Structure formats: structure tokens, C-alpha cells
Amino acid sequence: MTGLLPAPGLPGILGGSTPPGVYRLPPTDAPADVLALAADADWRGAWLRLDRVHDKAAFLERCATDLELPEWFGRNWDALADCLTDLSWWREAGKSHGYLLLAEDWETFRKSAPGDARTAEAIFNDAVDFWARSEAPLAVLLA
Numbered sequence: 001m002t003g004l005l006p007a008p009g010l011p012g013i014l015g016g017s018t019p020p021g022v023y024r025l026p027p028t029d030a031p032a033d034v035l036a037l038a039a040d041a042d043w044r045g046a047w048l049r050l051d052r053v054h055d056k057a058a059f060l061e062r063c064a065t066d067l068e069l070p071e072w073f074g075r076n077w078d079a080l081a082d083c084l085t086d087l088s089w090w091r092e093a094g095k096s097h098g099y100l101l102l103a104e105d106w107e108t109f110r111k112s113a114p115g116d117a118r119t120a121e122a123i124f125n126d127a128v129d130f131w132a133r134s135e136a137p138l139a140v141l142l143a
Contacts, residue, residue, distance in 0.1 A: 010034060013100075013139050014041035020098065020132060020139040022124045024106075031104050031143055038100040044090060050105040054112035059120060067101070077119055084127035084138070099131070099138045106142035 010029070012018030014037065025034065035045040048066045053059050060075045070089040073079050083089065087099060101124070103109075110117035124140040131138040 010037060010141075014038060014043055014098070020128055020137040022121060022128055022140040022142065025102070025141040025143040027143070029143065031102050034102055034141065034143075035100070042096060043098045043100050044096040045100040045102065046090070048101060048103040050103055050109040053105070053109050056113065056116040056119075059109065059113070059116060077123060080120075081123045081126060084123065085130045087131075087138070096136050098136050101138065101140045102143060103140065104143045 009018055009023065010025075013020060013023075031047055035047055038045040046067050048063060050059070050062060053062050056077075057075075060077075060080060063069060063080060064073050064075060067083075068089075069083050073083055090099060106117070121142075128138050128140060
């Protein structure tokens with residue numbers, strides 16, 4: 001599911017009344033504020049900063065760095081899909097109500113590398129679907 005996330009949508013996702021999905025975040029929402037809301041709701045958040053990312057290699061490298069992916073991450077699409085369907089690397093002590101991945105500057109990346117952005121978005125959608133019925137779902141916001 002991909003759509004523009006309306007202002008009340010984030011509380012809905014975090015509270016469970018809106019299904020997790022891949023959503024476009026309005027440009028008025030500051031990433032730090034979004035992640036603070038997620039933390040307040042006991043969701044584990046990650047901020048993927050896509051400024052100056054214009055191709056697949058740079059995207060995957062930024063994923064490795066910003067998401068603190070495990071050493072076994074192979075910097076290819078299959079490895080990204082594997083990491084997003086095995087979140088053991090992202091878990092920390094304590095229970096989380098969910099996982100929120102916020103990709104900032106998505107439109108810049110999408111315009112620079114439309115095919116790579118489509119592939120990344122498909123991987124995000126598959127990962128969201130994988131975790132949709134779990135106690136700790138995954139949601140992705142494209143900002």
C-alpha cells in the first residue's frame with residue numbers, strides 16, 4: 001500500500017487503527033518529530049537520509065550506514081530484502097510495538113534513479129507485507 005499519509009495518519013499507524021504500509025509523508029512533517037512520535041509510541045525508528053543519493057550503489061551504501069545494517073549485508077537488492085524481513089539486527093532489549101523506517105529526500109532519489117526507486121519501494125512493500133500480521137509491524141514513510 002502506498003499513499004500520501006494525511007496528518008492524522010501517523011498516530012493511526014502508531015496506534016494500530018491505520019494498517020502499516022509504505023506511505024508518502026507530507027513535506028511539512030519534520031523527520032526528527034516523526035521519529036520522536038514513534039519513540040513515544042514505543043516504535044523503533046530509523047532515519048534513512050537520501051540527500052546526495054542518485055543511484056543504486058549510493059542508496060544501498062546509505063542503507064548500510066543509516067540503518068546500521070549487519071555486516072553480512074551484501075549491498076544488493078536481495079540482501080536489503082533479507083535484512084528487512086529479518087529484523088533481528090534492528091531489535092534491542094525490550095519490546096517494540098513496531099518498526100518505522102523514514103526515508104528522507106525520497107523524491108530527489110526517485111527523480112534521479114526512477115528504476116532503482118521503484119525497486120526499493122517494491123522491497124519496502126514486500127517487507128511491510130511480511131511483518132503486517134506480526135506483533136511488531138513495519139511501516140515505511142517516504143518523505
